[in-house]
Amino acid sequence: MDAAEFRRRGKEMVDYVADYLENIEKRQVYPDVEPGYLRSLIPEEAPEEAESYEDVVKDIERVIMPGVTHWHSPYFYAYFPTAHSFPAMLADMLCGAIGCIGFSWAASPACTELETVMLDWLGKMLKLPEDFLAGTEGRGGGVIQGTASEATLIALLAARSKIVKLIQADHPDRSETDIISKLVAYSSDQAHSSVERAGLIGGVRMKKMPTDSKFSVRGAALQKVLEEDRAAGLIPFFFCATLGTTPSCAFDCITELGPICNAEKIWMHIDAAYAGSAFICPEFRPLLNGVEFADSFNFNPHKWLLVNFDCSAMCQQRKRSQLPFMSHWQIPLGRRFRSLKMWFVFRMYGLKGLQAYIRKHVGLAKEFETLVRADQRFEISADVVLGLVCFRFKGSNELNETLLKRINRARKIHLVPCQLAGKFVLRFAVCARTTESRHVQEAWSHISHLASELLQELPH
């Protein structure tokens, strides 16, 4: 394919993409296929001879679309959102064309520099303390990671390296492996599985802290375990706080936890993967209070800030941290020109447009909450703070599991569950950019209808 054909095919693809997105709600949100469906639809080997573009493109609807879970359908309420916008897609086209690998400044100066400035723009939107910005000095500040998992791992490794150096400064005879064998890291029992994996990869003990009735880790809980662990000869070195947990969007109490971590020389990393985007709104910014105690902070503009995946923003507190471990703050060496999509999105929405977007989603979640609360058969299982509503039948876990199965089997909307304090709970996350009140109303009336059917079948 030469440039001339690309002009034609690219424009056709732009139309295909626009058609797909304009009509996405007509597609069934969750596919009907069974595991292994795809293999039989295509040859077992790559073709010897080149095929025509027509042949490839017609297979999109035949092979791919029947197996797609449509994350950008307004009937998709599962997991957390993944961001999606037209400006981000345009920027990604440019990123693909430039196709540089920004592993060093010289490898493409614009790639490194725009990223640094975009992370500063983002830091200012979030009103992060000055120390989290690169500023004109160009030291510290933020970088784009692929995912929050990578950010947590990098933070843990940096903290591990820092504590080893700190201890060896006083005890030059202690080996690294001996020190590492005594290290202990902490996170909430509500934390994402990637936090536990970071501990496994880093080869350190990871303890899950109990949470209070709001699913939040409190200072007293940390204080208690620290005392026990120090008494047992362990070395606490890392605390991963979550702002906006995956099950229920709960917030660890970093205003209590931060001062403890600072006093005890424990690296505090904040994982605000989903919730972080909301902090650009003044009314949600208090949820980030305490960030000044953190050594590193991460959230995913690719979740809720209209920047297509992957774009996970990680900032470090310059004074305290100075990531001692690696010259590059990341696992992979190569990197795409991902800041282009931040630049396009921030400019074409403007801060006000981004805030309006967050508020719209929170409003839709509140609207759904109101519908649930108005139905005596249901209860809300956790505070609705942002765009997630956790709810359930007042009844057994089994009943709720059955309800969820029926909801997902009906294929009209798509939800996933969570466990909260031993209870099976349904999560309703406002996800798609195009979700409107009518979709939320429709979703609720559908759930309510399936609930009535289910209750009618029960023995009295």
Place this chain on the structure above:
Amino acid sequence: MDAAEFRRRGKEMVDYVADYLENIEKRQVYPDVEPGYLRSLIPEEAPEEAESYEDVVKDIERVIMPGVTHWHSPYFYAYFPTAHSFPAMLADMLCGAIGCIGFSWAASPACTELETVMLDWLGKMLKLPEDFLAGTEGRGGGVIQGTASEATLIALLAARSKIVKLIQADHPDRSETDIISKLVAYSSDQAHSSVERAGLIGGVRMKKMPTDSKFSVRGAALQKVLEEDRAAGLIPFFFCATLGTTPSCAFDCITELGPICNAEKIWMHIDAAYAGSAFICPEFRPLLNGVEFADSFNFNPHKWLLVNFDCSAMCQQRKRSQLPFMSHWQIPLGRRFRSLKMWFVFRMYGLKGLQAYIRKHVGLAKEFETLVRADQRFEISADVVLGLVCFRFKGSNELNETLLKRINRARKIHLVPCQLAGKFVLRFAVCARTTESRHVQEAWSHISHLASELLQELPH
């Protein structure tokens, strides 16, 4: 921006991309900017109000392009290539539109399934042993990683976990940290820096093996160090072989190393990041002989197989390995629908088209080698096996450093150096898809001219 505007802007962007690539050789391959150039060109904060698309788009030429190193210019001969093709860009547009996050089968079945089948297609192109394919059983086989760095890290972590379990099976009282403190991993002294970093992250000792006159690790060298290390009470557990090293595209002798690793229960991982793509050609496939001894194998279609970054293919030998460490074979949990671009590229080029592409690049490297050899002032510093030519002035390192500086300062072409056996060497890597004989001839005549100028300035 709504879908209607996206239709218009997307088509404009397609034309911009086509224009950029059709005219790329008119742009200076390496930029003139100084570090920090970009910050002053754009505001310090994101705008409050939305800007128009026109305002954003005109800044591409004003802000971005002056700081771009044009990796796809036919005058770019630095590092190794990064892949780039129109079919891959079209597939990436589709990937962005679908915008699913394939962290599980249910999260988008097509995303998981196409990836598995594409890795099988790739494995068959490379004539990998059957055990490296998923096949219809759907166990094992390959996955797409972001980069070779991640693949090496995953392999090392898997090997670490496997050896710990193995030892604990016989000695249930030995702690994991005690075992890890005795582990030792190996790689070539020519291996990429990411291999050393994998060791640092995994918290294990990493030893660099000496190489022979061809910059290749041989079996005897490994045998010797294994004996020494076992005698010293260490536990050898991982060898990262490189096929196509970064400095000189050298090949570790895996037919010698593999049987040793197998006999000694050492996990052999093969990093063929650059060279791997060439193995689709029967004449280069012998370079991969010995892969049957490997536990895991990785190369980057995003380097030399026309699939835009990121797309690093990792396969495991099913029988022996069974990655014991993680249910997911990767650091990040989220993933894009990256197999789409493999599918588009493999079909639109066909195996023959891909082979022709590899052969063309190798031919251009041979052509450059011939030019260098015909000039008595220069020498070839390492066998030219694939698309990389390592060469230098017959003279001091200082002289060669000066020559490289002048080449890069002239901005006509872009090269980077390497060190080989204490010598400063210039690397000429055929990179761009559009590089033709005339560009190579032009590059050599330019280098030759600068060399003459430099030699004339020297005192006789």
